Amino acid sequence: MFNKNKTALATLVLGLIAFAAVPAGAQAPTQTQSHTYAYDSNKDGYIQPDEFTTYIYTKADLDGDGYMGDEEWKLTTSRFYRPHKDIDYSNYTYWDQDKDNRLDNNEVKTLIKQTGLYSKWDTNTDGKISNDEFAAGTFNAYDDNSDGVLSLQEWKSVLR
Numbered sequence: 001m002f003n004k005n006k007t008a009l010a011t012l013v014l015g016l017i018a019f020a021a022v023p024a025g026a027q028a029p030t031q032t033q034s035h036t037y038a039y040d041s042n043k044d045g046y047i048q049p050d051e052f053t054t055y056i057y058t059k060a061d062l063d064g065d066g067y068m069g070d071e072e073w074k075l076t077t078s079r080f081y082r083p084h085k086d087i088d089y090s091n092y093t094y095w096d097q098d099k100d101n102r103l104d105n106n107e108v109k110t111l112i113k114q115t116g117l118y119s120k121w122d123t124n125t126d127g128k129i130s131n132d133e134f135a136a137g138t139f140n141a142y143d144d145n146s147d148g149v150l151s152l153q154e155w156k157s158v159l160r
Contacts, residue, residue, distance in 0.1 A: 039051050039052075039054055039055040039058070041054070045130075045131065046128035046129060046130055047121075047128065047129040047134055048128055048129075049112075049113075049118050050109075052112065052117075052118050052121070052129060053105065053108055053109045053112050053118075054105075056077075056080060056108060056112060056117075057105050057108045059076060060072050060073070060076040060077055060108070062075065062076065066104070067102035067103060067104055068102060068103040068104075068108060069101070069102045070092055070101065070102075073092045073103070074092075079141050079142070079157075080117065080141050081115070081117065095107050095108075095110065095111045097110070120137075121133055121134065121136075121137035123136070142154050142155075142157060144157070
């Protein structure tokens with residue numbers, strides 16, 4: 001089991017996620033870029049609201065078609081919202097404003113804003129998510145039972 005107080009684990013998890021977020025054919029982040037992730041488009045070391053939306057949307061679009069379908073919603077979105085029991089994210093069709101049975105980037109942006117997900121990860125409420133806040137939010141998203149430890153099963157879900 002992996003303890004969430006281990007900085008090395010958080011760095012490894014974020015590294016794996018950052019690597020997975022790099023589009024095919026693009027260069028993966030190098031060691032010197034370890035604190036600037038592919039979704040930090042302005043490379044300021046913080047995840048701004050639009051960058052966060054892009055990150056969530058990209059991670060959820062499993063088939064790469066540019067939309068989040070119902071199955072992708074079920075498989076991925078709940079992971080980001082699970083640590084925040086006070087947010088109701090369950091009604092997929094509510095967020096599908098144009099009723100085309102899929103979510104586009106703007107619909108996901110509305111979802112994140114209206115549910116307050118970004119502010120949940122911005123724990124010091126300074127309007128941006130630092131590397132430490134992102135590491136904690138990422139860890140919490142994969143710590144399915146919120147026990148502060150990643151079990152082998154939870155770790156395997158990180159690697160999928």
